[in-house]
Amino acid sequence: MSTQDRLDRGEVKLNSRRQNGVIQPLLTDLYQITMAYAYWRADKTKDTAVFDLFFRKNPFHGEFTIFAGLEECLKFLENFNYSDSDIEYLKDTLPTIDPEFFDFLRKLNADGITVWAIDEGSVVFPRVPLMRIEGPLIVAQLLETTLLTLVNYASLVATNAARYRLAAGKNVTLLEFGLRRAQGPDGGLSASKYAYLGGFDGTSNVLAGKLYQIPVRGTHAHAYISSFSDCEELKCRTMKHKETGEEQDFIEMCKNWKTELAPFFALMKEESSDGELAAFASYALAFPEAFVALVDTYDTVRSGLLNFCAVAMALNDMGFIPKGIRIDSGDLAYLSTLSRATFERVATKYNLDWFRTLMIVASNDINEETIWSLNEQGHQIDCFGIGTHLVTCQRQPALGCVYKLVAINSTPKIKLSEDVEKVTMPGRKDVFRLYGGDGHALIDLLVQTGEPAPEIGSRVLCRHPFHESKRAWVNPAKVEPLYKMYWKDGKICEPLPQLVEIRQWVHESLKTLRQDHKRNLNPTPFKVAVSDRLYHFIHDLWLENAPIGELS
């Protein structure tokens, strides 16, 4: 999705710049401030640096990641400035620091910083810098922790959500129900936002709905059902017909339908809970156009389904079409299939086609594996409500993005490590995604900034950054430069898409990835390569910097 494409579509509006108040310059690690002071004392205020923000391993045993959090990073840069009270606090906290430093800190902003980044919502891979941050060393250093906290969790949740979407397929509705289980209020809010970005359809989190224009959805809880004891306790009993306006005793209608339907369900009506019927009927009275019933409080088969069908038929008599049921325990494959079969039998008996397609929502500790397993078993679930596993990313709770210095005053820097995978790629780099003739992405190629870009139809040597023998010629059918300059001279310089557009971009970006990279079990790694020039550059610098040991 090019900038021009977005502008042409005319849907792009610059964002309102509203940001969670917790995102501010002091949301950082103390060592950033103490380093800033030491840099300042060392007379490094004129030094310039380049930092890369990247991760080393895809999460969830997968072979792709969704990049998220960029817009929040840019809004943070817009507001990056230490307030008087921040300065007062730091003075108290670091009393040994030369007070003149605080005059310097008070005046800092991100105007000297330039940020190159991959579009938010893109599918991305290990070692490819998602953002390249350039500018005054002290400022670029001070940004580290906040940028990481904005990208790490956002990308992790977005990736998790995208994986649930791949598992569920495009025809199933996915709702995020995780606020109560999230890592605190801020984790909950971010989870709702980035689950939606990753491909969920809605959230139960009302504040997220308000702040980010995410559709809000919900049913009701077991407490609601079990708070009713029987139909006799109900005071509000009448409903007006949708078309005629004629008022009737709705509770009596529900009871009559239950009496009629019980034999059809091969049940004695006494077997099912009267309190549950009262709860369903009351909910239908409150929301006749949007009636969804939680059917598992007592017994889905012996109570919930019969009570639901009774209220659904009564609603039908009053001119309304109910929505469906939620099942929150038991064997979800079995119960959803049985519920659908029941709906089909009722549909046939009473010649009501909509009864066949009533929505079946499933919840209860669902994770990606559960969905794959349910698919294998066969099920009739139209909508999953997912909380804990989605928002806490229980399968892998951190992405591990890092922020590494790759150049100082135009001199490339390398960080060596015993672990080859942890050796950084020095210097300013650009990234290109090369595509094959079938439209699928083949490889991401890192080159030194200033190297000629790879060209369509022209063979380019792509090398594994660390394994000399791993290399391949690639003749790309399409070459996509992944970086855009998102921030320069104190301004956001690309239009920021709406959340819903980023969500669409996640979908499109994932489509460019071959199926074997996306499969659940043992997916194929996507190749990330360096140009021949960058390969030699890395290895020369490596040798230059690696001390030669001496054996004696």
Ligand SMILES: Nc1ncnc2c1ncn2[C@@H]1O[C@H](COP(=O)(O)OP(=O)(O)OP(=O)(O)O)[C@@H](O)[C@H]1O
């Ligand atoms: N057909 C299925 N295949 C695989 N996993 C399933 C299936 N049906 C349900 N599950 C999962 O199995 C777990 C069942 O949870 P648990 O053992 O706590 O029982 P429960 O149904 O919640 O019982 P309770 O009545 O105590 O709430 C949940 O994580 C649920 O998502």
Ligand SMILES: O=P(O)(O)OC[C@H]1O[C@H](OP(=O)(O)OP(=O)(O)O)[C@H](O)[C@@H]1O
């Ligand atoms: O299971 P999750 O994926 O986290 O999804 C959210 C859960 O939250 C709700 O009830 P809650 O779990 O609070 O109570 P319950 O388990 O006793 O129904 C809902 O009924 C789901 O079970």
Ligand SMILES: O=C(O)c1cccnc1
């Ligand atoms: O609306 C629901 O059904 C819901 C919301 C949050 C958590 N569990 C269920």
Ligand SMILES: [Mg+2]
């Ligand atoms: Mg539960």
